[in-house]
């Protein structure tokens with residue numbers, strides 16, 4: 001070890017990033033504090049004034065009416081069916097679309113950009129908006145729910161998996177090209193097994209999400225447990241509402257445990 | 268080519284014929300303006316065992332990639348056997364590539380795929396895409412893949428996943444993949460740069476054996492002078508994208524290497540000094 005002054009080079013400063021952070025902070029403060037330009041007008045007083053009312057509701061919610069449980073089986077089953085059908089249908093369709101949307105598996109930039117743009121448009125529409133529009137188009141029931149979940153899932157799987165493919169190492173593709181393979185052959189024999197765990201992970205994730213989302217979709221008429229939840233709430237039957245919420249909680253946790261177990265076996 | 272495969276199956280012709288390679292005033296300039304090759308002309312006869320040596324960045328990979336069209340020559344012509352590679356694209360380029368085997372420094376295997384399917388990649392250009400999509404190789408393709416694995420001593424690993432293999436085993440599988448093409452020429456881009464010395468010698472011996480037994484034209488990019496001398500018969504030296512040496516490999520002197528490298532010999536220019 002030598003002693004004396006170390007000639008440490010000056011650490012580069014990132015002015016751009018600093019400026020960005022300051023700008024974001026200022027924008028946040030302005031947006032939340034000035035109601036005139038669209039800030040949020042939080043009335044803390046209202047919470048205090050309505051407290052008695054809210055406390056009463058809470059008490060009712062804390063007394064679940066378990067006698068109502070049998071009437072929830074059928075709608076809950078419908079919710080699970082919607083979640084599963086949506087997840088499976090989107091899983092199948094997501095494979096070719098994802099390979100189209102990633103650059104290693106689709107060197108043609110025109111088709112790639114087109115597919116990506118379409119998927120981004122689908123992703124930018126909130127799921128409740130899809131459900132509302134689809135209910136208007138195909139009528140009340142499970143079908144608009146399944147279609148909503150399908151579109152929603154495609155958006156998630158294609159975006160996340162195609163980005164993972166983009167950023168992964170793909171030397172094997174070079175070998176496939178060097179051997180005179182077509183892109184389709186290379187994708188089928190090497191890229192698909194290579195990316196299969198990425199897909200499986202996202203498919204399980206969409207199944208989890210679907211159970212949660214389809215509980216809400218019923219509120220706009222797209223079938224499942226959400227429809228009956230909305231109905232009981234409209235009748236102020238908070239004991240029933242509380243049973244339904246508990247049931248959704250249990251089912252979501254069960255699905256998550258199952259998909260975590262599956263996920264461990266996949267890797 | 269399909270008729271060829273059938274005749275091979277019947278066992279009445281040798282697996283492949285060996286091809287010459289000819290480069291005429293080949294230059295490569297990458298889109299970012301880097302001149303990687305400048306006016307390279309050379310001819311390699313069928314069955315030759317040639318090393319291409321030079322420092323990192325001298326253009327070895329670029330040169331070998333112009334031979335199978337992975338890199339397009341900006342100028343000049345590349346001819347491999349009956350194919351003028353520089354004039355080909357699409358289906359006809361893939362067909363030509365089907366006869367040009369290549370192995371890589373990083374092995375380039377699909378890590379999560381088993382050895383068998385990695386090796387079948389070598390049949391892509393020779394089989395109908397329809398069969399590939401259905402995952403149904405012909406009996407002849409299957410046979411070729413298994414024989415190639417056997418010839419590099421990797422048959423027992425046929426159902427192992429590529430990521431379960433050691434570096435030396437991976438490179439052997441990659442050689443088997445190239446042999447499954449029944450190539451007429453074999454390209455190797457720094458095939459032993461990621462391997463420890465004993466394994467490196469093993470892979471170099473495999474390449475020499477392929478050259479000897481099948482009379483296959485073999486081109487090896489290598490930056491280690493002792494391996495070039497020991498395993499190849501002709502050496503082409505590159506510096507800054509130009510050919511600065513072309514002669515017998517075994518007789519190349521240290522002075523020849525210093526001239527190719529443009530600097531004195533260092534200890535990491537040889538494999539055995541590193542061991």
Ligand SMILES: Nc1ncnc2c1ncn2[C@@H]1O[C@H](COP(=O)(O)OP(=O)(O)O)[C@@H](O)[C@H]1O
Nearest residue numbers: 297299301303322323324325326327328329330
């Ligand atoms: N795809 C590329 N784009 C731009 N420049 C490249 C590319 N590939 C290689 N080069 C440059 O071309 C020169 C030759 O590279 P290369 O053929 O890889 O040499 P070697 O294999 O001898 O190390 C180097 O200067 C390298 O940086």
Ligand SMILES: [Mg+2]
Nearest residue numbers: 327328329457
């Ligand atoms: Mg190189």
